[in-house]
Amino acid sequence: MIELNKIYNEDCLETMKRMEDKSVDLVLTDTPYGVNFEYNKYDDTPENLQKLVNEFMPEVLRIGKRVLITCGNGNQHLYPKPDWTLAWVISAGAGQNKCGFTCWQPILFYGKDAYRGNNMGARPDIIQKIEITKENRHPCAKPLGFWQALLLRESVKESDLIYDPFMGSGTTAVACVNLKRNYIGSEISKEYCKIAEQRIKNIEKQPSLI
Numbered sequence: 001m002i003e004l005n006k007i008y009n010e011d012c013l014e015t016m017k018r019m020e021d022k023s024v025d026l027v028l029t030d031t032p033y034g035v036n037f038e039y040n041k042y043d044d045t046p047e048n049l050q051k052l053v054n055e056f057m058p059e060v061l062r063i064g065k066r067v068l069i070t071c072g073n074g075n076q077h078l079y080p081k082p083d084w085t086l087a088w089v090i091s092a093g094a095g096q097n098k099c100g101f102t103c104w105q106p107i108l109f110y111g112k113d114a115y116r117g118n119n120m121g122a123r124p125d126i127i128q129k130i131e132i133t134k135e136n137r138h139p140c141a142k143p144l145g146f147w148q149a150l151l152l153r154e155s156v157k158e159s160d161l162i163y164d165p166f167m168g169s170g171t172t173a174v175a176c177v178n179l180k181r182n183y184i185g186s187e188i189s190k191e192y193c194k195i196a197e198q199r200i201k202n203i204e205k206q207p208s209l210i
Contacts, residue, residue, distance in 0.1 A: 012165030025114075026064065026114075028068050029172070031069055053078050061080070069107065070150075073102060079108055082109050114153075114156045155181060159182070166187070170200060
C-alpha cells in the first residue's frame with residue numbers, strides 16, 4: 001500500500017495510517033516550531049503546533065523504531081518526553097534568543113540508539129556543523145550536510161527505511177539518495193512536493209559525491 005522512494009502529497013496522518021507498527025527504521029523530520037510563521041499550507045502558531053504534536057506523535061512513535069526530530073528552541077515542552085535530547089551545535093551562532101546568540105538546537109530522540117543496539121559503540125550526543133542552507137524556495141529548509149550527518153547518527157545500514165512526515169522541499173529524500181537509503185515522505189503542499197521532486201531529479205542525474 002506504500003511504495004518506497006515516493007513523496008505523498010497528503011497529510012502525514014493519511015500516510016502513516018497505511019504503515020505497519022515499527023515498519024520504519026528511522027523517522028527523521030524537521031517539524032514546525034510554533035513561532036507564528038505562516039507556511040504554504042500551515043499557520044505555525046503555538047496552539048496549532050500543540051494540536052499537530054498531539055495528532056502526529058502517537059503515529060510516529062507507532063511506526064518508527066527510532067525517531068529524530070529537530071523541533072527548534074522554545075517549544076520542546078509540547079512534545080512527549082524524549083528518551084534523550086541531542087544537540088546541533090553551531091559555534092558561530094544562528095540568530096538570537098532571550099539570553100543572547102543561539103548556538104545550539106535540540107534534537108529529540110525516541111527509541112534505542114542504532115549504534116549501541118548493534119554493538120558498534122557509543123558516540124557523542126552532539127553534531128557540530130556550521131552550514132548555510134542553499135536557496136530552494138522553502139523558507140525553513142535544513143542544510144543538507146547537517147541533515148546527512150543527522151541521518152547517519154541513527155541509520156547504520158543502507159537497507160534502512162527513512163520516513164519524513166514533513167518532507168518540505170525534500171532534504172530528507174535528497175540525503176537518502178546520496179546515502180543510498182530508502183525513503184518515504186509526506187508533504188501537504190503541492191508546491192513543496194514539486195520542489196522536492198526537482199531536487200531529487202537533479203541529484204540523481206549526477207554521480208554520487210559520497
